[in-house]
Amino acid sequence: MKIRDVLKNKKTGVSFEFFPPKGADGMGPFIETVKEFQKKHAPLYASVTYGAGGSTQQRTMETLLKIKETTDLNVMSHLTCIGATRQSMDALLKGYMEAGVENILALRGDPPKNMRDFDLTKGEFRYARDLVEFIKKYNFFSVGVALYPEKHPEAPSLEKDIEYAKMKVDAGADFAITQMFFDNCYYYDFMDRAIAHGINIPIIPGIMPVTDFNKIKEFCSFCNATIPESLSRKMLPVLESPEGIRKTGVEYVTRQCEDLLENGVKYLHFYTLNRADAVNEILEPISKLLSATRG
Ligand code: FAD
Numbered sequence: 623m624k625i626r627d628v629l630k631n632k633k634t635g636v637s638f639e640f641f642p643p644k645g646a647d648g649m650g651p652f653i654e655t656v657k658e659f660q661k662k663h664a665p666l667y668a669s670v671t672y673g674a675g676g677s678t679q680q681r682t683m684e685t686l687l688k689i690k691e692t693t694d695l696n697v698m699s700h701l702t703c704i705g706a707t708r709q710s711m712d713a714l715l716k717g718y719m720e721a722g723v724e725n726i727l728a729l730r731g732d733p734p735k736n737m738r739d740f741d742l743t744k745g746e747f748r749y750a751r752d753l754v755e756f757i758k759k760y761n762f763f764s765v766g767v768a769l770y771p772e773k774h775p776e777a778p779s780l781e782k783d784i785e786y787a788k789m790k791v792d793a794g795a796d797f798a799i800t801q802m803f804f805d806n807c808y809y810y811d812f813m814d815r816a817i818a819h820g821i822n823i824p825i826i827p828g829i830m831p832v833t834d835f836n837k838i839k840e841f842c843s844f845c846n847a848t849i850p851e852s853l854s855r856k857m858l859p860v861l862e863s864p865e866g867i868r869k870t871g872v873e874y875v876t877r878q879c880e881d882l883l884e885n886g887v888k889y890l891h892f893y894t895l896n897r898a899d900a901v902n903e904i905l906e907p908i909s910k911l912l913s914a915t916r917g
Pocket of ligand 1: 671672674675700701702729730731732748749751768769774775776777778782783786787789790799800801802
C-alpha cells in the first residue's frame with residue numbers, strides 16, 4: 623500500500639527503519655526482528671536504507687523483497703541520487719515497480735567517504751528535489767523526503783534550508799521524515815516554520831533510541847543534531863556504566879516520545895539500527911497514548 627494512503631487511513635502509528643543485514647547469515651535473525659516489530663506494533667511501514675552512492679543497492683532490494691515475502695508490511699526503499707544517471711535510476715525504479723515496492727524515500731545522499739573530491743555539481747541529479755521530480759513521472763510511487771529540524775549541515779541558514787525544503791515538497795513529496803533530534807523544541811519550531819512556508823504534508827519525527835551515548839554524540843556531530851544539556855546532565859553520573867547509559871537513554875527518549883504525542887504528533891519513525899529491545903522498551907509505556915487515537 624502507498625504510504626500516502628496509509629497516512630490518510632491511520633490516525634496514528636509508528637514506522638521502523640532498518641539497514642540491510644550483513645552477510646548471508648544475517649537475514650534470518652533480521653527477519654525475526656522485523657516480525658517481532660510487526661506483531662508488537664503493527665507498524666505503518668518498514669523502510670530500508672540505501673548505502674552511500676548506491677553501495678547497498680542490491681542488498682537493499684533483497685531486504686525489501688524478503689520483508690515483503692515473509693510479512694504483510696508496507697515497505698519503503700530509501701534511494702539516493704548523487705552519482706546516479708537517469709538511465710540507472712530508470713532501471714532501478716522499473717525493478718521496484720515489478721517487485722511491487724510502492725514507496726520511496728527520495729534522498730540526495732552524501733558522497734562516499736573514500737571520495738573526498740567528489741563534485742556534487744557534475745551529476746545528473748544534484749538535489750533530492752531532482753529525484754522527486756524524476757520518480758513522480760512514473761505515476762506509481764508514494765514519495766517521501768528527509769527534512770532537518772536543526773537544518774541540513776550544508777545549508778547556509780535555517781531560512782534557506784526551509785525554502786529548499788519547500789521546493790522539494792512542491793516537486794511532489796507526499797510526506798517527510800525528519801533527521802533525529804533530542805530536544806522537541808527544534809521539531810516544534812521547525813513545524814511552525816514549515817507551516818508558515820506552506821509545507822502541509824505529514825512530517826514524521828525521526829526518533830533515535832539512545833543506548834550508546836558516544837555513538838550518538840558521533841552521529842550528532844556529522845548530522846547537525848544538538849545533544850541537549852539536560853540529556854548530558856542525566857548521563858554524567860552513569861558514564862562508566864553501559865547499562866546505566868542505556869537505561870538513562872531509553873528513559874529520556876521515552877519521555878521525548880510522550881511529549882511529542884501529548885503535543886499532537888501522530889506518527890513516530892524509529893531508527894531501529896536493526897535492534898528491537900530499546901525500541902520495544904520505549905514503545906511499551908507509550909502504547910496507550912498511541913492506541914488512544916489509533917485509526
Ligand atoms: P537535499 O534535499 O538535496 O539537500 C541537500 C543540501 O542541499 C541541503 O543543505 C539543502 O539545504 C541544499 N539544497 C537543496 N536544494 C537546493 C537548491 N535548490 N539550491 C541550493 N541548495 C539546495 N543517506 C543515505 O545515504 N542513505 C539513506 O538511506 C539515508 N536515509 C536517510 C533517512 C532520513 C530520514 C534522513 C533524515 C536522512 C537520510 N540519509 C540517508 C542522509 C541524507 O542522504 C543526507 O542528509 C544528505 O546529505 C542530504 O540528503 P537530502 O535528500 O536531504 O538532500
